[in-house]
Amino acid sequence: MGSGVISFAIFGRDNSRLFxxxxxxxxxxxxxxxxxxxxxLDIFDEKASKAQEMYxxxxxxxxxxxxxxxxxxxxxxxxxxxxxxxxxxxDQELRALxxxxxxxxxxxxxxxxxxxxxxxxxxIVFKMEDGFSGVVRLSNISDFIAPNLDCVIPLETKTVHKKxxxxxxxxxxxxxxxxxEKIESQPxxxxxxxxxxxxxGCITSAETVLIEEQSIERxxxxxxSKSLSVVSVSPQSVASIAASRQIHISTAARLISAxxxxxxxxxxxxxxxxxxxALSLAYSECSTSPSAASAPILSSACPGFVCFAEKSxxxxxxxxxxxxxxxxxxxxxxxxxxxxxKFNLQPEEVYHATVMxxxxxxxxxxxxxxxxxxxxxxxxxxLVISTAELASVLKDQELxxxxxxxxxWLHDFSRGKLIGEPxxxxxxxxxxxxxxxxxxxxxxITRKRIDKNSEVLEVDSEPKFRVGKVYGFRHxxxxxxxxxxxxxxKFNYIEVMACPGG
Numbered sequence: 462m463g464s465g466v467i468s469f470a471i472f473g474r475d476n477s478r479l480f481x482x483x484x485x486x487x488x489x490x491x492x493x494x495x496x497x498x499x500x501x502l503d504i505f506d507e508k509a510s511k512a513q514e515m516y517x518x519x520x521x522x523x524x525x526x527x528x529x530x531x532x533x534x535x536x537x538x539x540x541x542x543x544x545x546x547x548x549x550x551x552d553q554e555l556r557a558l559x560x561x562x563x564x565x566x567x568x569x570x571x572x573x574x575x576x577x578x579x580x581x582x583x584x585i586v587f588k589m590e591d592g593f594s595g596v597v598r599l600s601n602i603s604d605f606i607a608p609n610l611d612c613v614i615p616l617e618t619k620t621v622h623k624k625x626x627x628x629x630x631x632x633x634x635x636x637x638x639x640x641x642e643k644i645e646s647q648p649x650x651x652x653x654x655x656x657x658x659x660x661x662g663c664i665t666s667a668e669t670v671l672i673e674e675q676s677i678e679r680x681x682x683x684x685x686s687k688s689l690s691v692v693s694v695s696p697q698s699v700a701s702i703a704a705s706r707q708i709h710i711s712t713a714a715r716l717i718s719a720x721x722x723x724x725x726x727x728x729x730x731x732x733x734x735x736x737x738x739a740l741s742l743a744y745s746e747c748s749t750s751p752s753a754a755s756a757p758i759l760s761s762a763c764p765g766f767v768c769f770a771e772k773s774x775x776x777x778x779x780x781x782x783x784x785x786x787x788x789x790x791x792x793x794x795x796x797x798x799x800x801x802x803k804f805n806l807q808p809e810e811v812y813h814a815t816v817m818x819x820x821x822x823x824x825x826x827x828x829x830x831x832x833x834x835x836x837x838x839x840x841x842x843x844l845v846i847s848t849a850e851l852a853s854v855l856k857d858q859e860l861x862x863x864x865x866x867x868x869x870w871l872h873d874f875s876r877g878k879l880i881g882e883p884x885x886x887x888x889x890x891x892x893x894x895x896x897x898x899x900x901x902x903x904x905x906i907t908r909k910r911i912d913k914n915s916e917v918l919e920v921d922s923e924p925k926f927r928v929g930k931v932y933g934f935r936h937x938x939x940x941x942x943x944x945x946x947x948x949x950x951k952f953n954y955i956e957v958m959a960c961p962g963g
Contacts, residue, residue, distance in 0.1 A: 465544040467526060468494070471566060474536035476502055492773045493525065498542065500935035501528040503914075503961045505538050515563075516556055521935070531559040539563065675823040677850045680814055683843070685725050687812035689804055692721045693732040693792040694816040696879055697886055698848040701818060705852055711877030712860060717816070717851070718875035719861035728871045732815060733880035735791030736888060742785050743890050744897040747954045756944075757929070757952040760890045762787040764825035765959030766937065774941055788888070789815050789822055790831050793841030797833050808833040814844045816851050819960070823847075887932070887963035891956035895920060895928045898953075902926075914961050917950075927952045933961030 470481040501521045508517045509532045517530040522545060531539040539562060543550065550558070684690050694717055703713035718729040739762070747758045761767060761783040770778035786794070796813040815822065825831070826842040833839040866872040873879075882889040895918040899906050902922040909917040914933045920926040929952050931940050937957060943949040 465546075465550065466541070467544055468498070468540075468542040469562070470498065470540045470542075472502065472538040472540065474538075476538075479537070494542070496773075496934055496938055497521070497523060497526050497528065498540065500933075500938055501530065501540055501542070502538065503933045503935045505530060505532065508532075516559055518552070523938075529555055529559075531563065533563065533566075537566070539566070674827070675845055677846050677854060680844050680846060681724070684812055684814065688806055688810040689800065690726045690812040690814075691728045691730060691796045691800065692726050692814045692816065693730050693735070693789065693796070694874065695732045695788070695818060696881075697818045698816045698851065699879065700886075701848050702852055702855060706855075708860065710879065714874055714879055715861045715864075715877045716855060716858060719864070720851075720855060720858055722875070729874050730792070730871060731874045731880050732788045732792050732817075733882065734870075735786075735788035735795065736882065737880065738791050739785050739788055740882065740889060740893045743783070743954070744894045746783060746785060747894055748898070756781050757955045758783050760888075760954075760956045760958075761785060762888055762890065763819075763958045763960075764821040765819070766957045768821070768824065769934075769937070769959065777941065777944060787825065789817060789825060789842060789845075793826075793831060797839070797841045808836060808839045813842050814846060815842055816846045816848065818848045820847055821959070885930075885963060887930075887956060887958050891916075891918060891928045891930050891954065894954045895926075898922070898926045898928075914963075925951075929955040930963070931955055932958045932963045934959060935961075 468482060471479040473479055500523075504520045505517070508520060508530065512532070515531050515533060517532060520528045520530045520540075522528070525545055526542050527545050529541045529543070533539070539559060541555070541559070694714070699710055699713050699717065702717065703710045706713065706716070708716070714731075721729050743760075750758055759766075759770075759778065759781045764787070767782060770782060792815065793813055797808045797811055801808055801811045815826070823845040826840060826845045831841045833841055864875060866875055883892060885892070895906050899920045899922075902920065904920050904922045907919050907921065909919065911917065914931075915936050916930040918928040918930075920928075927950060929940075931937055937959070940955070940957070
């Protein structure tokens with residue numbers, strides 16, 4: 462297949478991993494390569510809208526790698542990563558290579574036993590690996606950071622069983638009498654989501670644990686076991702369901718509330734209650750932080766970015782991350798502290814779930830940082846339901862009738878009343894910080910849009926006050942590179958989100 466090939470991968474229309482391969486040189490945990498792959502995926506949509514053919518040519522390059530892509534008529538994405546220094550493949554060779562890979566892919570999916578959108582496991586698709594040196598297929602290429610080869614939890618069962626290597630030196634020892642020891646049967650080991658969060662490997666590779674601990678089925682089985690149950694719903698989730706059902710956003714809020722109340726939930730509230738607390742503290746933190754004079758404050762609302770910072774750029778990024786909780790975490794604290802005291806209950810008698818657009822919020826809820834103070838087991842947020850999970854159960858739900866509810870803030874969401882905040886779909890942190898500084902100094906705000914996933918807001922004060930929006934790992938990588946080099950404009954605050962588009 463030519464020299465310099467590092468990796469080949471196939472992704473579905475939703476960026477789900479269908480097939481992937483890596484060479485021996487890249488088998489070890491390599492966050493730079495994983496980051497590069499996702500940066501390349503970010504560019505697919507931009508390239509595809511302008512392309513006149515399936516072959517998209519070069520997508521992205523950095524100091525180590527360059528990537529090329531092909532987008533099929535059915536929306537399947539094929540990605541080839543080459544070593545920047547060693548690759549000898551020319552454009553015509555790459556076109557021919559992609560044509561061959563596309564044919565192999567088409568042959569694989571014509572298998573009558575293959576389900577569209579499922580990982581590719583047929584013998585035909587394995588032929589795609591011909592020419593790679595010692596190819597290894599990854600099981601979790603969809604993670605932001607490559608998983609470790611071995612689980613760091615000291616259990617008997619390992620994540621990967623390595624083949625024994627031949628010894629280079631023969632070792633001789635005196636014979637010892639053989640002994641027989643009775644092996645006691647051990648109970649099956651279960652690794653919790655907390656264990657996976659303590660790992661130095663992947664960010665989101667514990668799909669099976671997520672399914673077990675953070676699913677709507679688990680919600681159904683546990684929500685009725687508490688004296689008080691509260692569900693916090695993000696406005697982004699409400700907007701998504703309103704768009705999918707083609708209904709007004711207030712109607713969508715009432716639909717969601719009616720569903721949860723039918724299951725016995727006491728109150729359904731807007732997660733923007735917590736967001737208002739977070740936004741009100743953001744500018745204060747930015748203007749009073751000792752480090753703000755030399756480095757920007759980085760927003761902490763995105764768990765994907767926080768995990769990336771902790772696992773990949775800890776010394777550089779973690780000290781700069783905002784100390785303010787996310788809206789989900791603030792709502793959890795309000796429910797398990799304020800509301801439980803209001804109703805004279807103990808924290809373990811209260812159940813709090815959230816509806817969030819991001820699966821990584823499931824990880825955030827399971828972090829030990831968000832246990833109820835003084836408890837080692839009670840979480841402030843017991844369970845997170847994704848927008849997709851909720852939408853699937855609301856598919857056949859009839860639109861609600863008006864309920865006769867008391868004029869109480871706890872019933873605002875159920876009446877279709879939501880809390881708005883200007884500044885986009887990512888929470889409005891950058892906008893709020895810029896507006897408050899402009900109001901304090903009496904200056905105006907100028908905007909500079911880098912592209913659809915990056916923007917700069919500048920307040921014309923003395924000294925200049927700059928706020929940035931950085932969405933997607935390609936832009937996060939650029940941000941990290943500039944921070945390491947010390948080049949580029951100085952920022953006071955940056956709203957960072959792992960997903961392209963915020």
